Amino acid sequence: MALEIQDPQELWAQCLLNIERQVRPQSFTNWFKQTSVSHFDQDLLVIQVPSAFSAAWIEEHYLQMIQSVVWEETALTPDISFVVTQAPQSVGDQVLPVEQEVPANEGDPAEDEQEIESAPAQSLNKRYTFEEFIIGDSNRFAHATALAVANSPGKTEFNPLVIYGGVGLGKTHLLQAIGHHAYNHNLAEKIVYVPSEKFMRDFVQSLQDRKSIGEFQSFYRSADILLVDDIQFLIRGEQTQNEFFHTFNALHQSEKQIVMTSDSPPGHLDGLEERLKSRFIWGLATAIDAPELETRIAILHKKAERTGIRISDDVAALLGNHIRSNVRELEGTLISLMAYCSIHKKELDLEAAQHIIQEQGPSPSEVSIEAIQHQVADHFNLTREQLIGKGRKQDVATARHIAMFLIRTLIGSHFTTIGLHFGNRDHSTVIHAVNTVENRYKNDPSFARLVEDLSDTVRRQSR
Numbered sequence: 324m325a326l327e328i329q330d331p332q333e334l335w336a337q338c339l340l341n342i343e344r345q346v347r348p349q350s351f352t353n354w355f356k357q358t359s360v361s362h363f364d365q366d367l368l369v370i371q372v373p374s375a376f377s378a379a380w381i382e383e384h385y386l387q388m389i390q391s392v393v394w395e396e397t398a399l400t401p402d403i404s405f406v407v408t409q410a411p412q413s414v415g416d417q418v419l420p421v422e423q424e425v426p427a428n429e430g431d432p433a434e435d436e437q438e439i440e441s442a443p444a445q446s447l448n449k450r451y452t453f454e455e456f457i458i459g460d461s462n463r464f465a466h467a468t469a470l471a472v473a474n475s476p477g478k479t480e481f482n483p484l485v486i487y488g489g490v491g492l493g494k495t496h497l498l499q500a501i502g503h504h505a506y507n508h509n510l511a512e513k514i515v516y517v518p519s520e521k522f523m524r525d526f527v528q529s530l531q532d533r534k535s536i537g538e539f540q541s542f543y544r545s546a547d548i549l550l551v552d553d554i555q556f557l558i559r560g561e562q563t564q565n566e567f568f569h570t571f572n573a574l575h576q577s578e579k580q581i582v583m584t585s586d587s588p589p590g591h592l593d594g595l596e597e598r599l600k601s602r603f604i605w606g607l608a609t610a611i612d613a614p615e616l617e618t619r620i621a622i623l624h625k626k627a628e629r630t631g632i633r634i635s636d637d638v639a640a641l642l643g644n645h646i647r648s649n650v651r652e653l654e655g656t657l658i659s660l661m662a663y664c665s666i667h668k669k670e671l672d673l674e675a676a677q678h679i680i681q682e683q684g685p686s687p688s689e690v691s692i693e694a695i696q697h698q699v700a701d702h703f704n705l706t707r708e709q710l711i712g713k714g715r716k717q718d719v720a721t722a723r724h725i726a727m728f729l730i731r732t733l734i735g736s737h738f739t740t741i742g743l744h745f746g747n748r749d750h751s752t753v754i755h756a757v758n759t760v761e762n763r764y765k766n767d768p769s770f771a772r773l774v775e776d777l778s779d780t781v782r783r784q785s786r
């Protein structure tokens with residue numbers, strides 16, 4: 324069903340009214356009052372914000388709420404990115420397109436992301452360059468191979484290159500750094516970055532519209548460098564795997580570079596066809612591990628410096644010691660700390676850092692999907708098997724929805740991942756469950772208390 328797109332500003336104004344009902348007046352003034360949008364359709368919503376800092380803050384704290392408001396108001400589920408109206412600098416994790424108003428020849432050409440936006444509606448995040456990447460033992464080899472590939476795309480033995488590792492360890496960053504580097508040094512003409520889910524979505528769409536399948540194929544098969552993010556999500560859909568197989572072959576035969584990221588070694592990707600697995604290990608698979616303390620501290624200094632703030636060594640050490648597993652969380656904590664100090668007009672010192680760490684409780688990565696499932700099952704007097712099973716009784720379904728909601732909000736797992744942990748359910752089922760809980764949470768205070776109690780218990784237990 325093609326939805327008629329109204330004026331973007333009007334749509335956003337409608338969303339803002341809804342947001343205003345949901346957040347405290349002060350928060351609305353701080354974070355939303357000055358926003359506008361430059362693009363709004365079913366694929367992409369670009370929100371304009373006054374500073375890189377508010378982009379990071381809004382993303383960290385309100386992204387999910389914005390997504391659900393947009394869904395409520397427009398029935399659309401676009402990707403959301405932020406753009407800074409004055410000083411275009413990116414802090415958030417999203418793609419920050421360069422402002423349209425900036426004449427292309429005035430900026431550094433390397434910064435003109437319009438040019439490199441070769442995959443449909445996906446561009447590279449400006450921050451994800453080799454220069455911004457801190458090297459440590461955990462990622463030294465992955466970094467070296469990525470750089471080698473970026474310098475001679477298609478010409479090294481590393482084709483394909485697969486970078487694998489846990490969440491938030493810099494896989495996407497390295498993948499996109501290859502794109503930036505090859506582009507900046509004119510080493511490849513057509514660079515395509517695509518999350519595997521987008522590949523799948525584009526493919527399915529092109530099947531529906533029979534004419535565009537040729538377009539789809541020639542688009543991906545004419546890349547000089549194809550960067551595919553999170554191939555673990557390719558495992559759904561036989562047809563997509565088949566299509567990817569042919570894309571892969573076409574590119575590999577003509578010595579084009581393929582780089583992929585994955586959450587586990589290619590050989591361990593259950594559900595992936597053997598013929599794909601065997602091709603994925605033709606080149607090289609390299610792991611990124613969790614960074615060691617020294618690297619975590621260096622990353623904190625670098626990220627702080629980028630926003631123009633210096634943090635002392637003891638603050639960096641405190642944060643680095645507290646958050647061990649995941650760079651994204653490390654960044655998130657630093658952003659919360661800067662926000663806290665700027666809002667409360669406090670020095671960014673050890674005391675403030677301690678406050679933030681205490682407030683955070685255990686870091687979400689210490690909470691596991693299984694732990695949440697057990698906790699929720701216990702509360703409802705169910706076994707974990709019942710919780711993830713097929714039973715449709717009302718109380719089982721409610722418990723299941725709450726568990727999915729908590730996993731989403733406490734760990735931030737992808738809908739697809741959550742579905743896999745609940746007996747291989749489809750991601751749309753998970754989205755529905757999370758939305759259901761969210762709605763009831765807003766309208767039913769005793770239900771809200773139940774969810775909050777469970778959330779507290781989970782966080783306490785994992786301490």
Ligand code: ADP
Pocket residue numbers: 416450451455456457458462488489490491492493494495496497622650651654
């Ligand atoms: P992944 O794709 O592995 O989940 P990302 O590449 O999205 O992780 O990285 C998460 C965040 O951590 C990004 O903001 C990224 O810039 C940052 N990051 C990860 N590793 C490093 C590193 N070695 N140096 C600098 N920043 C890093």
Ligand code: MG
Pocket residue numbers: 494495496552553
């Ligand atoms: Mg990633």
